Amino acid sequence: MSGSGIGRRHILAGGALATAGIIRAPEARAETTLNLVLESEVVILDPYMTTAAITRTFGFHVFDTLFAMDGQGQVRPQMVEGHDVARDRLRWRFTLRDGLAFHDGAPVRAADVVASLVRWMPRDALGRLLRDATEELSALDAKQFEFRLKRPFPLMLEVLGKPNAPVPFILPERLARTPGEQRITEIIGSGPFRFRADLWRPGNVMVLEKFPAYRPRAEAPDFLAGGKQVRVDSLTLRVMPDQATASTALLANEIDYQQYVPFDFIARLERARHLKLMALGGLHQxxxxxxxxxxxxxxxxxxxxxxxxxxxxxxxxxxxxxxxxxxxxxxxxxxxxxxxxxxxxxxxxxxxxxxxxxxxxxxxxxxxxxxxxxxxxxxxxxxxxxxxxxxxxxxxxxxxxxxxxxxxxxxxxxxxxxxxxxxxxxxxxxxxxxxxxxxxxxxxxxxxxxxxxxxxxxxxxxxxxxxxxxxxxxxxxxxxxxxxxxxxxxxxxxxxTIPAAYRGVLRNLLESSFPIFWQVEKG
CATH class of the missing domain: 3.10.105.10 (Dipeptide-binding Protein; Domain 3)
Incomplete structure (x- = not known):
């Protein structure tokens, strides 16, 4: 978290859509796939239903957020174009960016944001603080939504841009209205990758495919903030419960990235010229x-x-x-x-x-x-x-x-x-x-x-x-x-810290304890 409450300096459907006005990200080179072994299999897909880091990793690729944290701990706009705050700090009005679309082709609306936040807030500690300070949360029109507060809430942006699970990802209103105690059964986000339910093989493999209609921000990517310019066609998440097996596969170029390397494999991986290790300290431990x-x-x-x-x-x-x-x-x-x-x-x-x-x-x-x-x-x-x-x-x-x-x-x-x-x-x-x-x-x-x-x-x-x-x-x-x-x-x-390892053919891999792949190039 960042900002006045926590200290900003310290913390750190594929194909063409019918929706008019959507600006497409540049196409990646054909058939470019990243083969990944993450910390575990993604089991829970509903991003509000668990604090498991693997679900958060899945969520940041498939869904999007109103605000996001950059590498310096600053919270920056993501889905939001701008906002204004009343002088008494009891009214916050937000405007969504143009061209935002869900994976089913529907435009992202302020009503989707309101329904998502209403479903998310009770499930998160910071969300409950925001809920308790809120008099009313409403959609003003298709692009604007507003918080009217009972009392000033200085952490507004930090809460909406929190990287901590459960993250306030934005869902379509029809899914966000799923009762809070039930998991959503259809995974539709507006993030840079879409979940291919037809290719999901629990216990074996999951595929996240580039969403051609995703509209990235103009800024350079910076941790969870900035422009998410997807440069590959798909991510293949392979299930390998044994980390040694995954490291052996990495040495053999059968996979491109392993999130957690067994400590007894570090020396072997460091000697392999075609591989690189990422070891982080401080807040990334x-x-x-x-x-x-x-x-x-x-x-x-x-x-x-x-x-x-x-x-x-x-x-x-x-x-x-x-x-x-x-x-x-x-x-x-x-x-x-x-x-x-x-x-x-x-x-x-x-x-x-x-x-x-x-x-x-x-x-x-x-x-x-x-x-x-x-x-x-x-x-x-x-x-x-x-x-x-x-x-x-x-x-x-x-x-x-x-x-x-x-x-x-x-x-x-x-x-x-x-x-x-x-x-x-x-x-x-x-x-x-x-x-x-x-x-x-x-x-x-x-x-x-x-x-x-x-x-x-x-x-x-x-x-x-x-x-x-x-x-x-x-x-x-x-x-x-x-x-x-x-x-x-x-x-x-x-x-x-646990080092990650990856093939040298991967470029622009963000050094973070969060696995992030929207800016990665391969080749």
């Missing part, structure tokens, strides 16, 4: 978390939850995964990422690694051997992180039931309030930078898997959004973190 289920025993007991802080040593976990020292941060106590604007050690005295103390603490709780159901993603680095914690938990006296599955199954299982205790996951750093964006803080007391709640946090998050100075925001972030260490919505298992 990842944060690993063990997410706890507060609605299911034994972690419905806060005293039992807090025992985990003494069972996680980040350095040991990152070493066990095999992450070279140059790709990881030292022990990081901050919910808001280390080496980031709101890095904090507030409350971190609870996170002193001591298995012996953990065993004594657990004995003083009401825990009596209930199985801890630990969901794990087969073959992932998070499974290795889980294995280290499981060993420590058993030594402390926990009974652990390890259940190994694919990520799609974890997403399905975590949506239920019962039947699981925790899972290991890692998230893009840009998603974990502040109380407003951190998945497990921003969702406090909301209907979000894990269901952690301390009633003191939501008002503080609102205060963070309304704070006028960096110093005040830092004070609030520290206070939230102290409460979070007691609440224990999650336990951080490390901060690190």
């Amino acid at each position: 990842f944060q690993g978390n063990f997410r706890l289920n507060h609605d299911f025993p034994p972690f419905n007991d806060p005293a039992v939850r807090r025992v985990l802080w003494k069972l996680v040593d980040q350095n040991t976990i990152l070493q066990a995964i095999g992450i070279p020292e140059r790709f990881r941060a030292p022990q990081c106590p901050s919910f808001w990422m280390c080496d980031a604007p709101y890095a904090s050690a507030a409350g971190a005295e609870a996170a002193r690694y001591s298995p012996a103390e953990a065993r004594a603490d657990l004995a003083r709780t009401n825990y009596r051997g209930e199985p801890v159901v630990f969901l794990q993603v087969a073959g992932s680095i998070s499974q290795t992180a889980a294995a280290v914690l499981v060993q420590n938990m058993k030594q402390a006296g926990f009974v652990v039931d390890e259940q190994v599955m694919d990520w799609g199954t974890v997403l399905a299982r975590r949506a239920r309030h019962e039947g699981w205790s925790l899972f290991a996951v890692y998230s893009n750093g840009v998603d974990m930078l502040t109380p407003l964006t951190h998945f497990y803080i921003a969702s406090t007391c909301a209907d979000y898997p894990g269901w952690s709640c301390d009633a003191a946090i939501p008002p503080l998050v609102r205060s963070f959004a309304e704070a006028e100075t960096q110093a005040e925001r830092q004070r609030i972030a520290d206070e939230v973190q102290r409460i979070a260490y007691t609440l224990t919505p999650s336990v951080m298992w490390g901060q690190f």
Whole structure:
């Protein structure tokens, strides 16, 4: 996020359409396809229904946003041509760009925007803040829509341009009116690529095809902002659950890009002259978390939850995964990422690694051997992180039931309030930078898997959004973190980066932890 609330400097149907007036992007060279292996298979296609990064990656290629963040953390217009704000800051009026069209040929209208935002806002922490500040959201005509507010909301543009999942992508009104608890069954966006449902083979391959009628902005592409000039015909997303298999395929030129490279393959890939590696630091690193289920025993007991802080040593976990020292941060106590604007050690005295103390603490709780159901993603680095914690938990006296599955199954299982205790996951750093964006803080007391709640946090998050100075925001972030260490919505298992690898025939590949392919050329 960026702007007054979060600090702009810091964060970072194919064929001709009948619609008149659509300006087409230049045609790519015929039959140019990028063969990609991303972090996992795209399982959930409805962009509002999950915070999974793979769905967000899918979404940024198929859908479009009103505003978007550039590489300097500035929020810039995307689908919007311009906007004006009343002097009292209680009315915001926006105008859409000319020539915007959905993949089914229908023009993008202000009514589509309103319906999309109404469906999205309840599902997102920042969206709920915007909803609560809104008196009325309405379409004024085909191209203009307006927010009338109850009180000033300085984060308006930052919320509409947030890169954090769920992203406020714009859907056709007829799809956006799908009840919020139901997934959309037709995937129609207005982004630079269209989803080919007829070519989708779950478990094998997905195809995203260049949308010829997409009208890019005139500016140069810059992270998620600017002109999305598509220079290939299609993206083929291949499913290879085993990362070593994907790296072998990359070495053999059978694929063009691998999002996550196994650490034990780095040396081989670096020696291959036809390949390049992308390793990022700072805000583009990842944060690993063990997410706890507060609605299911034994972690419905806060005293039992807090025992985990003494069972996680980040350095040991990152070493066990095999992450070279140059790709990881030292022990990081901050919910808001280390080496980031709101890095904090507030409350971190609870996170002193001591298995012996953990065993004594657990004995003083009401825990009596209930199985801890630990969901794990087969073959992932998070499974290795889980294995280290499981060993420590058993030594402390926990009974652990390890259940190994694919990520799609974890997403399905975590949506239920019962039947699981925790899972290991890692998230893009840009998603974990502040109380407003951190998945497990921003969702406090909301209907979000894990269901952690301390009633003191939501008002503080609102205060963070309304704070006028960096110093005040830092004070609030520290206070939230102290409460979070007691609440224990999650336990951080490390901060690190995972290199991506790609063939040297790819040009203009944006260096980002978000896989982005609309500006890439091949050949």
